[in-house]
Every structure is written in structure tokens, then in C-alpha cells.
Amino acid sequence: MSIRKKLGQNFLNSKLIAKFIVDSAKISKNNIVYEIGIGKGILTPFLCEKSKNVISVEKDVKLYEESKVKFSKIKNLKIIHGDGFKQHEKFDIFVSNLPYSESKNAIQWMLMEKFQHGIVMVQYDFAKKLLAEGNERKAISVLAQSGFEMKILKKIGKENFTPKPKIDSAIMSFSRKNTFSKELIQSVNLMFSFRRKKLQNIGKKLGLEIKSDQRLEEMNNNEIIKFAKKIKKI
């Protein structure tokens, strides 16, 4: 697979949309903003104008080097070469046009972090999956809905990216409700791997005695998280 595909390098080509993203992030002069994937840097200078500091991480060494040169005069910007999901930086607001190849990981990472709100671009279909209800829910929908208040702010046509991807995107807002541990996230994923099973059968598989013939798909998000906390202990 090419680096471009592996790292989800479809760059936003509209300054108007970049400004919309930055305005939606409701940044003030005492905020530290964290960006994953500086790319060609369409968001970054606008983020720097509004905030106290911006930390931007880029995995592609070529793009990292280019942006170091391009933005050498911006004093409140720190650019890091590496994996944005493996840094230990403190920040208030998360902003990213996410590499699509990492959407699910990114949401799981966001759930474990402590920031209050974020603006994130994802593929439109993935945004719909995050907001899915009832039977349509996946583990990631239950997790994201339990951790964040989420909204699609704007659908963005694929023509606004270079190179043009196959599908449209969506700008989403995320407001923190809960933070989750890695173990809890794993238990919810585990429960969904037994999707059609009754709770007592899921329990049996895990060596737990649970007296309930309720099925996962009949449970609301709170009930699923409560059950996941119970099995997390094993």
C-alpha cells in the first residue's frame, strides 16, 4: 500500500472549510490545541491565530520537514514527528482532519483522553455509524455515544480534497460526557463480538454466571456500558 493511502493523505483544499472547522472549535487565547496530521497545514495557521499554543503531530517525515520550514516563523506552534495517537501531550481542544484509515482507533483514543471538546472530520459513512441507533449500533457507536455528545456540523463533498477520495466526509463536533479506560473499551468490543447472544450465554463464554436472557441489541447504551464494567473485572 502506498504511504498516501496508508496514512489517509487526502488534503483539504478549501480555506473556507478550514476556517469553518477552526471557528467551530470555539478556541480562546488560553487554550492549547492538539492536531493530528498537519498534512500541508491548511488548518494549522488558523488554529495558531486563535489559541495560546498548537501542538501538531505528523507521521510522514516529508510533510513534517516541509511544515517545519513553512511555519518556522509561527512562535506558538510545536510540530512533532511521530504517531499522534502515541504522544503524551496535555491539551484542551482536539482538532483533526483524521486519516480515514485510523477512524475507529482515533475515536477509541479520544475516549481515553481528557480533553473537553473537539472538531473532527471523518468519512460521512463513519459519522453515520457513530450516530446509529438500535440494531444498527456497532461497539464503536455505543462507545462514542456514551463518551461524547456528537453532532454532524456539515457534510463535505469529496471534491474539497486533493487527491479526491471515493466518498464524502463530515465535520463532527464532540463534547465530553465520559472518559473510558482501555479495558472498558475492550469489554464493549468483546460483547459485540457475541452480538446475537443472550447475556447469560456471553457470561458462559467468559466463565461468569449471569441470569438474564436479554440480548445485546435489546439493551440501551447505559445498560451495555454497565454490563461491560461487570465483565471488565475478569
Ligand SMILES: C[S@@+](CC[C@H](N)C(=O)[O-])C[C@H]1O[C@@H](n2cnc3c(N)ncnc32)[C@H](O)[C@@H]1O
Ligand atoms: C486527511 S490528512 C489531513 C491533513 C491536513 N490536516 C488537512 O486538513 O489537509 C491526514 C494527515 O494525517 C497524517 N497521519 C496519518 N496517520 C497519522 C498518525 N498516526 N499520526 C500523525 N499523523 C498521521 C497523514 O500523513 C496526513 O498528513
